[in-house]
Each structure stands twice: as structure tokens, then as C-alpha cells.
Amino acid sequence: MQIFPCPFCGARPEAEFHFAGELGKVRPDTVAQVNPEDWTAYLYAQRNEKGAVREVWMHTTCAELFMMERDSVTMAVVASKSLRKVAS
Amino acid sequence: MSRHYSALTLLREGLRGNRGWAKAWRTSKPKASYDVVIIGGGGHGLATAYYLAKNHGINNVAVLEKGWLGGGNTGRNTTVIRSNYFYPESAALYDLSVRLYEKLSRDLNYNVMFSQRGMVVTAHSAPEMEMAARQVNAMRLNGVDAELLDREQVRKLVPILNFGPDMRHPVHGGVLQPRAGTGRHDAVAWGYARAADTAGVDIIQNCEVRDFITAGGRCVGVHTAQGDIRAGVVGAAVAGHSSALVAKAGLDLPITSYALQAFVSEPLKPVLDTVVLCPPFGTYLSQSDKGGLVIGGGLDRVPSYGQRGNMPVQEHILAGLVEMMPALAKVKLLRHWAGIVDVTPDSSPILGQSGVDGLMLNCGWGTGGFKAIPAGGYLFAHLLATGTHHEISRPFDRDRFVTGRLIDEGAASGIAH
Amino acid sequence: MTSHRTARTALIDRSKPLNFIFDGKPFQGVAGDTIASALLANGVRVMGRSFKYHRPRGPWGAWVDDPNAIMSVSLDGRAFPNCPATTTPLVGGMQVRAVNAFPSAQFDIKGGLDLFRRWLGAGFYYKTFMWPDWHLFEPLIRKMAGLGDVSRDVLDGYCSDQVYDDCDVLVIGGGAAGLVAAHSAAVAGQGVVLVDDHPVLGGGLHQRTMVEGIIPAEWIAAQVAGIAAAGGRILRATTAFGIYDHRMVALAENGPFGTAPRLHRMRAGRIILATGALDRPVTFANNDRPGIMSIDAAGEYLARYGVCVGRRIAMVSNNSNADAAQKMLREAGADVLRIDPSKGAFCAVGGKHLKGIAQNGTRTAADTILASGGMTPLVHLWRHAGGKLDWCADRQAFFPAAAPEGMCVIGAANGTFDLASALDEARAAVAGEQILRAATTYRLSPLWPEPGSKGRQWIDFQHDVTLKDIELAARENYVSVEHLKRYTTLGMASDQGKTSNMAGLAAMAAIKGKPLPEVGTTTFRPPFVPVPLALYHGGHGGQLWSPLKRLALEPQHRAAGAAMGEYGGWLRPGWYGGGNAPELIHGEALMARASAGIVDASPLGKIEVMGPDAEAFVNFIYYNTIKTLKPGHIRYGFMLTEGGVIMDDGVIARLDRNRFVISCSSSHVDTVRSHLEAWRQDGNDLDRIFIHDVTQHWATITIAGPKAREIVRGLGLDLDLSAGAFAHMTLREAQFDGAPLRVAWVSFTGDTSFELSIRRTGVAGLWDAVTAIGKDAGAGPIGIEALSILRAEKGYIMVGKDTDGETMPHDLGFGIPRLKKKTAFLGDRSLHSEKASAAGRKSLVGLTVPFGAVALPTGAHVVEGKRSAGYVTSSYDSPTLGHPIALGLVENGAARLGESVEVWHLGAIRHATICAACFFDAEGERLHAE
Numbered sequence A: 001m002q003i004f005p006c007p008f009c010g011a012r013p014e015a016e017f018h019f020a021g022e023l024g025k026v027r028p029d030t031v032a033q034v035n036p037e038d039w040t041a042y043l044y045a046q047r048n049e050k051g052a053v054r055e056v057w058m059h060t061t062c063a064e065l066f067m068m069e070r071d072s073v074t075m076a077v078v079a080s081k082s083l084r085k086v087a088s
Numbered sequence B: 001m002s003r004h005y006s007a008l009t010l011l012r013e014g015l016r017g018n019r020g021w022a023k024a025w026r027t028s029k030p031k032a033s034y035d036v037v038i039i040g041g042g043g044h045g046l047a048t049a050y051y052l053a054k055n056h057g058i059n060n061v062a063v064l065e066k067g068w069l070g071g072g073n074t075g076r077n078t079t080v081i082r083s084n085y086f087y088p089e090s091a092a093l094y095d096l097s098v099r100l101y102e103k104l105s106r107d108l109n110y111n112v113m114f115s116q117r118g119m120v121v122t123a124h125s126a127p128e129m130e131m132a133a134r135q136v137n138a139m140r141l142n143g144v145d146a147e148l149l150d151r152e153q154v155r156k157l158v159p160i161l162n163f164g165p166d167m168r169h170p171v172h173g174g175v176l177q178p179r180a181g182t183g184r185h186d187a188v189a190w191g192y193a194r195a196a197d198t199a200g201v202d203i204i205q206n207c208e209v210r211d212f213i214t215a216g217g218r219c220v221g222v223h224t225a226q227g228d229i230r231a232g233v234v235g236a237a238v239a240g241h242s243s244a245l246v247a248k249a250g251l252d253l254p255i256t257s258y259a260l261q262a263f264v265s266e267p268l269k270p271v272l273d274t275v276v277l278c279p280p281f282g283t284y285l286s287q288s289d290k291g292g293l294v295i296g297g298g299l300d301r302v303p304s305y306g307q308r309g310n311m312p313v314q315e316h317i318l319a320g321l322v323e324m325m326p327a328l329a330k331v332k333l334l335r336h337w338a339g340i341v342d343v344t345p346d347s348s349p350i351l352g353q354s355g356v357d358g359l360m361l362n363c364g365w366g367t368g369g370f371k372a373i374p375a376g377g378y379l380f381a382h383l384l385a386t387g388t389h390h391e392i393s394r395p396f397d398r399d400r401f402v403t404g405r406l407i408d409e410g411a412a413s414g415i416a417h
Numbered sequence C: 001m002t003s004h005r006t007a008r009t010a011l012i013d014r015s016k017p018l019n020f021i022f023d024g025k026p027f028q029g030v031a032g033d034t035i036a037s038a039l040l041a042n043g044v045r046v047m048g049r050s051f052k053y054h055r056p057r058g059p060w061g062a063w064v065d066d067p068n069a070i071m072s073v074s075l076d077g078r079a080f081p082n083c084p085a086t087t088t089p090l091v092g093g094m095q096v097r098a099v100n101a102f103p104s105a106q107f108d109i110k111g112g113l114d115l116f117r118r119w120l121g122a123g124f125y126y127k128t129f130m131w132p133d134w135h136l137f138e139p140l141i142r143k144m145a146g147l148g149d150v151s152r153d154v155l156d157g158y159c160s161d162q163v164y165d166d167c168d169v170l171v172i173g174g175g176a177a178g179l180v181a182a183h184s185a186a187v188a189g190q191g192v193v194l195v196d197d198h199p200v201l202g203g204g205l206h207q208r209t210m211v212e213g214i215i216p217a218e219w220i221a222a223q224v225a226g227i228a229a230a231g232g233r234i235l236r237a238t239t240a241f242g243i244y245d246h247r248m249v250a251l252a253e254n255g256p257f258g259t260a261p262r263l264h265r266m267r268a269g270r271i272i273l274a275t276g277a278l279d280r281p282v283t284f285a286n287n288d289r290p291g292i293m294s295i296d297a298a299g300e301y302l303a304r305y306g307v308c309v310g311r312r313i314a315m316v317s318n319n320s321n322a323d324a325a326q327k328m329l330r331e332a333g334a335d336v337l338r339i340d341p342s343k344g345a346f347c348a349v350g351g352k353h354l355k356g357i358a359q360n361g362t363r364t365a366a367d368t369i370l371a372s373g374g375m376t377p378l379v380h381l382w383r384h385a386g387g388k389l390d391w392c393a394d395r396q397a398f399f400p401a402a403a404p405e406g407m408c409v410i411g412a413a414n415g416t417f418d419l420a421s422a423l424d425e426a427r428a429a430v431a432g433e434q435i436l437r438a439a440t441t442y443r444l445s446p447l448w449p450e451p452g453s454k455g456r457q458w459i460d461f462q463h464d465v466t467l468k469d470i471e472l473a474a475r476e477n478y479v480s481v482e483h484l485k486r487y488t489t490l491g492m493a494s495d496q497g498k499t500s501n502m503a504g505l506a507a508m509a510a511i512k513g514k515p516l517p518e519v520g521t522t523t524f525r526p527p528f529v530p531v532p533l534a535l536y537h538g539g540h541g542g543q544l545w546s547p548l549k550r551l552a553l554e555p556q557h558r559a560a561g562a563a564m565g566e567y568g569g570w571l572r573p574g575w576y577g578g579g580n581a582p583e584l585i586h587g588e589a590l591m592a593r594a595s596a597g598i599v600d601a602s603p604l605g606k607i608e609v610m611g612p613d614a615e616a617f618v619n620f621i622y623y624n625t626i627k628t629l630k631p632g633h634i635r636y637g638f639m640l641t642e643g644g645v646i647m648d649d650g651v652i653a654r655l656d657r658n659r660f661v662i663s664c665s666s667s668h669v670d671t672v673r674s675h676l677e678a679w680r681q682d683g684n685d686l687d688r689i690f691i692h693d694v695t696q697h698w699a700t701i702t703i704a705g706p707k708a709r710e711i712v713r714g715l716g717l718d719l720d721l722s723a724g725a726f727a728h729m730t731l732r733e734a735q736f737d738g739a740p741l742r743v744a745w746v747s748f749t750g751d752t753s754f755e756l757s758i759r760r761t762g763v764a765g766l767w768d769a770v771t772a773i774g775k776d777a778g779a780g781p782i783g784i785e786a787l788s789i790l791r792a793e794k795g796y797i798m799v800g801k802d803t804d805g806e807t808m809p810h811d812l813g814f815g816i817p818r819l820k821k822k823t824a825f826l827g828d829r830s831l832h833s834e835k836a837s838a839a840g841r842k843s844l845v846g847l848t849v850p851f852g853a854v855a856l857p858t859g860a861h862v863v864e865g866k867r868s869a870g871y872v873t874s875s876y877d878s879p880t881l882g883h884p885i886a887l888g889l890v891e892n893g894a895a896r897l898g899e900s901v902e903v904w905h906l907g908a909i910r911h912a913t914i915c916a917a918c919f920f921d922a923e924g925e926r927l928h929a930e
Helices: A036-044 B007-015 B043-056 B088-108 B126-141 B151-157 B185-198 B239-247 B311-324 B326-330 B370-386 C035-041 C109-119 C134-144 C176-187 C203-207 C216-229 C295-305 C322-331 C380-384 C419-431 C467-475 C481-488 C501-512 C554-559 C581-594 C614-621 C666-680 C708-713 C760-776 C784-793 C816-820
Strands: A003-006 A010-013 A017-022 A052-059 A064-071 A077-082 B033-039 B061-064 B119-123 B147-150 B173-177 B202-204 B209-215 B218-224 B227-236 B256-265 B275-278 B283-287 B293-296 B300-303 B332-343 B350-353 B359-363 C013-022 C025-031 C070-075 C078-084 C095-098 C162-172 C192-195 C233-235 C238-244 C248-253 C262-273 C277-279 C292-294 C312-317 C335-339 C346-350 C354-359 C362-365 C368-372 C375-377 C389-392 C397-400 C407-409 C458-460 C562-567 C570-576 C597-600 C605-610 C634-640 C646-656 C659-664 C690-693 C698-704 C730-736 C739-745 C753-759 C842-848 C861-864 C867-878 C883-891 C900-905 C908-915
Touching (some): A003 A052, A003 A064, A003 A077, B033 B043, B033 B218, B033 B370, B043 B061, B043 B185, B043 B359, B043 B370, B061 B185, B061 B227, B088 B370, B119 B126, B119 B151, B126 B147, B126 B173, B126 C867, B126 C900, B147 B151, B151 B173, B185 B370, B185 C481, B209 B227, B227 B239, B227 B370, B239 B332, B239 B359, B256 B300, B256 B311, B275 B311, B293 B311, C013 C035, C025 C035, C162 C176, C162 C248, C176 C192, C176 C203, C176 C262, C176 C419, C192 C238, C203 C216, C203 C295, C203 C322, C216 C233, C238 C262, C238 C380, C262 C419, C277 C295, C292 C295, C295 C312, C295 C322, C295 C368, C322 C368, C354 C368, C375 C397, C467 C481, C467 C501, C481 C501, C554 C562, C554 C570, C554 C760, C570 C784, C581 C597, C581 C784, C597 C760, C597 C784, C605 C666, C614 C659, C646 C666, C666 C690, C708 C753, C730 C760, C753 C760, C784 C883, C861 C883, C867 C900
Parallel strands (some): B033 B061, B033 B227, B061 B202, B119 B275, B227 B359, C162 C192, C162 C262, C192 C233, C262 C407, C292 C368, C312 C368
Antiparallel strands (some): A017 A052, A052 A064, A064 A077, B119 B173, B209 B218, B218 B227, B256 B293, B275 B283, B283 B293, C013 C025, C070 C095, C238 C248, C248 C262, C277 C375, C562 C570, C597 C698, C605 C659, C634 C646, C646 C659, C698 C753, C730 C739, C739 C753, C842 C883, C842 C908, C861 C867, C900 C908
């Protein structure tokens, strides 16, 4: 049972979390023209790195999404950070 | 010296102290170039080499394996062979594989022990029985053997399932594929390796591919731990490492690599004669010829190259087994391990051009690569030899993600993808 | 005192004899014995048969390192397969049988298989059984394989506890080093847990006469007392069987025989491994004979159980540990002769009964051979955690090297075999000092298998892998360590290679002329010892596996005679009444069309979306245009995946400018809620949109039918319910019994229908009122089954039943937003992919059958020749219409109304006609009735 650090709730067991995808995908503006290759890349392309990864996770208990840096070989957790924009 | 395997040669060599057996494969050093270089010495890569030689007369081929052949997912799976899929494209693909498996021991002259003991996927409610009917009809219309079983028929086939009143998800019936079954996974890799080697293919172990050699945007070879090797065409069959490999060619893939765990119990006298999957528990199992129960279930949904999973999934899968078959609570787990599975958005494989000329892909088999080894090899050989798709592999080209023509078997298999 | 039991102090209670039966014969042991020690005490040597050749075998080891003595054990009518005799505590009344031997271990009819050894070597089955068919040979092979038989009985009460546990320092192994480490750490104020797999701590200390000047039992007791006094915990008879990511250690705490172990999921701040080392076998001719044991095992049998394993013992050792053992055995009354392995090849003489040992032509009589090829540290857990190993040439073993984070290893497991050094190491580890493997008095000369040497020499005892098998593997080029193991099956037996790994590696190294570490290192997988599946199950059985969600009105439904069933994860009324179910269901449907049906619709998802940006948000989430939805109005819509496929359907109601309620399928609530949250948090101002799942706070009663309005009027709500004032697809708020009541005019059946939603705690009163009024109007409760028919009569879909993994809204006839909606929404681009725009997509249609024909089977396919062109998704006998109706997804269906098609089911062909997916009141007049 791995421990993941929710930025809001602290260290919690992995069963409380849900992998929500790689960090960094930006939804194309679909009001404008989007070519099929770009849409496909948005939908499906993955970096899938062996080693350092940056991912979006949801802590299902508090329903907040956050960013987690991990190592996908050693399974070490490097850092976690809220995705909320800081209020200006 | 005996090369051929048979009861006769076994008898003869036994009398001579077994000193006359030939090597199963040579220990080859790589040449400077080949017509075809296959990256990945697992089942798919080795089968591809075999079919290149057998079907296309091409044996100037090297299979490059970074570790020991068959050491990746081919040596880590739960050995189930089946073609109980829904879509016609999938049926064609996986049943080609089953048909090739049916003759494989003879073709390779290596006993892969394909035991066609059947596979039943149980249904546990009226709606699930409706879906089972839809599935059986789809299979039969696709030319694949399937039977719709009622509760009593499932009980006769798998008496050790829980048919008691305390069963949380009572068995209503199920889908049986009689021709499905299990095989000896290492033997499949070794059998293909030996046959390919006999045909003249160089199998080179401990030869990691570090980078691609390109010329004018085309892939013309590979940089390896044992030097540079040029190739007329390169085929990558490296499963969970596909993304990391093709990244070196500037490509990405619609793949996420996860750990898929598998389990084996202590050896027992026969207690289960078929392969069983109970979807509400997410657990499936069979009994190997050595007597161990070989058990599997869903993924650890944490992207991973670690070849190991963690306790929550272990508990879920094995607890599911105890729910399905409470008499087995006292059976002991002997060992568990994991592979790295390359999962695509529609749980169907990717076969075809990579996007870089001279580099072709065979990947994305996810949790279902072992059953497809013969078909994957057969079709990938066709691609590498002719540069074009066989009609069976065409639907699985990566362009389906652009056209939207996904072949989403996730729901069809009942196993969490 | 029995024949082999001595008077030496041991950890047994001689005053408590225990009677048991082994292979049909009665024996007696004492409390504290294992099955193996009791049998040895009685002079029983043959305790099992090997897997392949059925060679007679006795125990090699005294604990987890024994591959040979595996038993089926029955106690009190409960039978357990594959119990290792060396680790199973003896209980009076046990009936013990050697596995895979018939009729007994002593006289096994399959012993003759050994005669065929020439043809049964490694991998023989890969070379034959191909013709005519593997299936001809397989049944026999399966019967011969396997060890114990598992009884088909479900054992009552065989259930594991599971606990989450944690500590600052977990010390694994309660021998000398572990005890001192645990004691030091506890005294230093750390939260310590010490685990040891024996019932009595102390490891190998019991073999000594003194430890730090006092007798072992007292020294151990002092450590234990010190640990307890400092607040440490000790778990005895507890095996640490696996280490997982983030320092989670799995512990199996064993209770009395016949009970399932307790699982501790132990999270440790630090892990100190003090797991010890074991004697490895020596490879020589006939080294598998009963009576050949490890030197350390003989020490354990004597120290723990008072059993002297032989009277005339030949001891073969390449290392300095043998002297102490020799002394100990002589003091117990045995003749012990040392055989020097460096003087020449030797072999065991004898079959079931060992006669002696022969070397250089000289035979020495002996009833027992004790052997040690050196110490192998037990590093399994280290490897589970990803720790590295280094080969140590002067100690001829793999020792722990680079440590996993938060772990260290001490004592014999670290190659520190001297007691004083081990204790120092333990103290240093606790203090956080660097552990340097101390110089040692342990000396050995290499003693490894010699390929090409004479005689049958065993490497893996249980799987019958001999040196010749390894030579064969090398000859055939299965030379990497994993190929070697898999080809020969060495290391894959139930002892998981504890006694075979090193010899196997050494043999291959010798054959290839390479140093041993170049052949490979040893990888280990959990569990360290086999553990019962019950351990992983805990008590999460039956209803606890996936608890059903329950309705607040369940008592009322039951009182009304409901047949409750599982629907979408909820326990709901399928129908009411005890009798012929199809008749009752039909009656309910007729009643609903004639007057009204009353449905508990509480499971329907209700998720509120609130805030100034809620409108833009829901407009993005939904396929349909929602921003034009006026307050007090309701719209039917679809939520799509980004792939354009329908994820869920349902109505969305706008309560006011900044407040919406999304209704979603009862089985999809969690998924939809996660989906909404994920998109909410993607780039939006989180102070301007809020999502709140209120599904379980509101209970909903739906009254559907021509008399619905009349019934709701009877409630006396302060609402104008007339058709003019209260339009279809609108919502009003009122009060019932002082509580807020939401009244929505929305229909799932095609008749006038009001959904009344009230706080869950107030629903009982509402139900009573509605049903009483309804009764007078000829209406009554209806269940899910009848509801399913009514909605199908209108062609209203159930997502996941009438839609599949490809269905998009335009396949259901809802094509306008795809073409006209101007703002971005989820799935928008995918709706225009090549596939989405292709001709021939499956669309929702109705299907009718010829007059008098029975209903089509759900799951039947519409075919064109032998090709599937779609399938039947819902099919019922409609009481309203008096004939069967069906819905299906058919290629190009919407353009083929009136066409006759073939319907295929399990080889039989039926005929049907495609029609519009609506069989009842196509004009919708009933929806607009007064």
C-alpha cells in the first residue's frame, strides 16, 4: 500500500487516489478549427516516461486534483503540489 | 546429436545419457547488417522472426533482446489463450492466433502444451446474461466457437464455484469458449526461438538497443550494447517499453505502461479443469499442468515500470478468488510477480507503421499479449516483409486513433483494462 | 523418552504427550514438537516422496528450509493440504499423510518411476507428447503432478483478521542480533515491533551453551523483558513474508493450527533485517536420501525439540561452524565422524535407510549424514525491497550491498556470523552508525557441485532437479539463470529455492567456466513462505464484498410485499407481491397506464452545480445547449466522453440562475461526480463553480400515469398543477409537512409524471400519503421491472443497455447540437471523426415481430447473411400494446424503417421489422393530457 501525499489532506493510502492522467495536456480550442492529428494527440498521446513522471491525481476522498512527481521505476514519490491557481 | 524432438529421439538420447542434444539456439554475435532487425526477444519478436523465415523466406534477420529471451511479459503472464472477443476485427486477429496455437507444437517441434480446456466467463445477473447472449452470438457469427451456459451447466463445468446462498453475486450462467485454454508460456518463447534459429535467424541476447540510426529521416539501423547494426527495416516488439524506445525516434504512442500482477498457488492435485473468469470479482484463474492455480485480475492503476504491484490489488484479486471459490481459502499462495503492460485507449493492439519510415510497431497488447503471440508474429512478419498490412492487421494500425475507428474490447473481455 | 528424544533441555513440554497418526500409523509426540520433530523422535525417517521420481525423502531442514516433508493434515474433520512438517506445530489428534505418495511415504506405488529417470530429466515434456495430441497425455500428467489434494469443503470460520499497523522500527528476526536491536531501539525510546516466525524467540541461540555468560533461555528472557518494559511489541510465530513499496511490510501472524493467520499491514519508519542465514546443502552422489540433513537442522532438532537425529552421524562440512555442532551432538550421545570433503568425491550409501558414506573406496557406516556447504544469508526481503547483493568471495555467498531507503541488515543475514560482532552490529544499527561487516572467525573452502562427476546429485530436492539436469540445460544453451531455472524448474518448488538456488548457480558457473556472480544473482518474490489465500480475503466476504445501497423506504416496500433485487448497486423493488412474477409485472404496467404507478426513484443521481460560472460549466459538460435553459425548467441531455461516446443521459434542471441539478443514472453517480470535479478543476475559477452530490440526501417518489396529476393534487400542495400553469419539463418548489419539496414534471414512461423529491428523513410520510391517495385512484407501487417495460414502450433508452461503447447522440436521433451548437463542449471534435461521420453507423430502432410470434431474445443479432449488423438491446412482451416490442442498435437503422430483417440467435433465424423506436403514443398526446 503506497502512501501518496495529498496537498490538502496529507499522507494517505493509495486506495484513496485515482490516476487522472499526465500533467500538461491542454484542451485545444474546439470553437476554432482543430486538425484531426492535434485532436488525436490531445486525446491519446502519452509521454509514458520510464523514470521521472509528472502526473495529475485525484484524491477521491476530498475530490481535489493535484500534481504528483514520481519515479515510475522505483515508485518513489518525489513531490506533490496543488493545481489551484494562486489568488493574485 | 539429436536436433529433432520426438518420443523416439527422447528414448535414444536417454539411453545415451542425454549428451547428444543439440543447442536449442546458437549464441550469436550480431553481424553488421540484416534485412530485418527485430527489437524485442519476447514471444512476439521471436514469432515474427519465425514467420519471416517460414512464410516469407526471409532469414537474414536479427532479434535483439536486451536481457534473456522471453524474460519480459512472455515469462510473466497467466498463460491463457482465447479468442472470445466481440468485434469481427478482434475475432479475426485472436482466432488466427488460436488456430496457429492449435498446430504450434508440431510446427515448431516443441511441445508448448496448448491445453484447450475451455474458458468460461460467468454472468451474475439477468442483464449480464443478456450481454452474454449478445457476446455468444457475436462470437459465433464471427466464426468462433461459443456456447451460452445456464447455471447448471456452469456448475457442471466448475463445481468448485460458490453456488451457495451466501454468494454475493450468484452465478446465472456464462459464456464458454471450448477451444480456449492455456499454454506453457516459456515453451512458446523457446519453441519460436529454436525454430527461428534453425531457420538461420540470429537471436542476440544481452543486446540492448540504445538509439536508432537514421538517414534522411528514415530509420536505417540501431545503436546497441554490442555495436551498430544496419537494417533494411526495423520492427519494434517491446511491449511495456514501447514508449521509451520510440521516444528515441522522436515519436510518442497512445500507451500507458502499468504493472499487471499474476499469482500462482502451491501445486495441488487437479481441482479445476477449465479457465474461469468471474467479472464482478474481477478475478480469473486456471490450474497449470504442474498443479498450481495461476491467478490474475486487473491492473495496479498506477503507471509503473517496476514489474511489481502492491497489496491493495493483491488483496482484491485473491479475495475475489476466495469469494468465487471459498473452498480454496486454505490453499496457499506460492509466488506473485508482475509484468509491464502497454495499455492503449481501446485495449486493442497497435500494428503498423510507426510514423518514421523504416520503423514498424507491434505493441499495445496490454494485458492480452500472450494469447496473440502467433498472430502478432504472423502479421508483423507480413508487415516487415511486404511493407503493407495483412487484412487482419489493417484495423489495428495506429491511424485508427485519428479516424476514430477504435476497437474497444475493454467491456468485451470483462477484465479490467 | 522415545528412541531419539534425549534429556537435553529443549523448548518442549515432555509432560504433555500428544497422540497423532502418520500415514495410518499411531505415534506420540509432545507439546512444542513440530510434526517433523515428533516423527524424528520416533525414528521415522521417510516422510515424503519427491515430485517427479517419487524418491523416498526425509526432512533436510528443521524450519522453512525443508523442501521434502510436505503433509496433508486433518484435525477435527478439517483438512489442510501442503503443510510443511517442519513448521507445522503438532496438535493431538492430527491425522497426517505424506502428499503425493500412495499408500504411504514408506511404500509408494509410484516409486517405480525412478526407473525411468533417463527419460524424465529436465524439460523432457517439451520434447515429446506432441503426437498425436497433447490432450491425450495431459490428464495423466495432471494427476501425477500436484502435491496435496484440496478438500472441496468450505472451512467454517477459517477467516483472517487484517489490521493496519505501524511502528518506528520494525525488527525482522528474533535471534541474537534482532533481540539486541529491538532492545536497544526500545530503550532509546523508539516504537519497536519485533517479529519472529518461531513460537519461541532466540533463533540459533538455543544451540549454544552460553550467551554473554548466561544460559540462552535466560539471556533471551532478559532481552524480551527489556523490550517489553521499554514499550516494545513482540509478535511471535509471525512471518514477515513480503516488503512492498513505501516500506509496507506484510506480516502473517499464525495462531493455533487450523486457524487462518492474521495479516498485519505494517508501515515501518525503519526496517532492520535480522533474518539470519541457513546452511546450504552439499552436492554429492545420492545426497537426497532420507537421513541427510543440514548441520544446523540437527542443531535445531536437538536444541528446540530435544531430538538427536541419528546415533552414528557422518558430518560433511566445508566450514568452521561444524565444530560446535559436532560437540553438541556428541554431548547428546551420538557418534559423530567428520568427513573431509576436500579428500575426494563421496557418496551416500543406502536407500530408504541410510547405511553410510563412501569416500575414495572406503565406506563409513552411518545412519545419518549432516552436511553444510556454507552459510547463505536469508536476503529475500532485502530483494523484495529492491536491495542489491554483492558476491563475497571469501565467504562464498551473496551479501546485502546497496540498501533500500530506510532499511538495514544485521547479523548473519549481513554475513556477520560471529555472535559478538553481530551484537555490536545490532547496537550500531540502532544508533544509526554505519555498519561495517566485521572480520569473522567463520572460514570455509569452496565446496560446489562438480559437473561431470559421477552419480546422481540433487540440486533441487522437491522438483528432482539433478546436476545432470543442469548439465543438460547448459548443453542446450539455457544458460542464463532465469532460463536455467525455468527449464529445469529448480527453485520453483514450494520452498522457493531456499536450498537450491546457490547450488544451481554454482553448477552453471562451473560448467560455463565463469565466476558464480557472472551467471546471475538470485531474485526473490513474495511471499517468503507460502501463505493461505484466506489471509488476503480477511472478512470481506458476502455482502461486505460490495455492500448494496439501501432505500430509506425499504421497510415500506417490504411491507407492501416487494420482491427486492439488485439494480445498479441498489437494493430495489423488482415488483410487488408474491406470485407469478411476469403476471405481477404485467399487472403493474397495466395499472400504470390505466391510472398510475408509484415508483421509489431515490437512487437516481442528483448532483448540484452551483455558482456564477455554473451555467457556462454545464453548457460545456453537456452535449445539448444548456445555457438557454430557463430557471424552473428541465432539459434532457447527454454527457459525452471526449471521444464523443455517450457516458450518461438524464435530465438537468435549472433551479435558478446559478443553480442546476444534474440527474444521472443511479449506477453512474460516482463516475459522473468525478468527471464533473475533474473538469471543474481544469482551468476554472474554483470560487465560482461548486459541485455537490446530494443523491443520498433527497428521496424521490415518482407518480406516473394518467391519474398522476389527480394524485398529486390530493397532497394539498400549494401549487397550481394544471397543465396550463405547470408545463411538462418544468420544476416547482413547494412544501410537504413543513419540509421543502421539489416537484418536477418529467416522464420516463410517456405518461404524465411527477417526481416528488423530499429530504430523505421525511420520505416515509410522503410515501404513506401518496400511496393512500393513489390507492383510491386505482394506482399503486410498481417496481423496476414494470418501469423497464413502460420506458421501452416509449423508446426511452437505458445507457449501457441500449447504447454500447460506440453510441453517439446522433445515433439516437439527437443530431442537432452536433451540427448547431456553437460553443465548446466535451466530445465536440470527436463527433466529426471519420468514424462518427461514416455511413452505416448503428442507430437506435424499434423491432416488431410477426403477429403471434414470441418476443425476440435480448442479445440476438440482426444479420445480413452471416454478418452482424446490430443487435437487440431490450425486448419485452408489452401489456399496454398486447404484443412483443424490442429496441435495438442496427446499422443505418433510422433510414430503414419498415424493412424486414433476419434476427439470429444461437443459430436460429427469426424475422422482424424495423420500426421507429417508439411503440406507444408517438405523437406524445399523453404527455400533454390534462
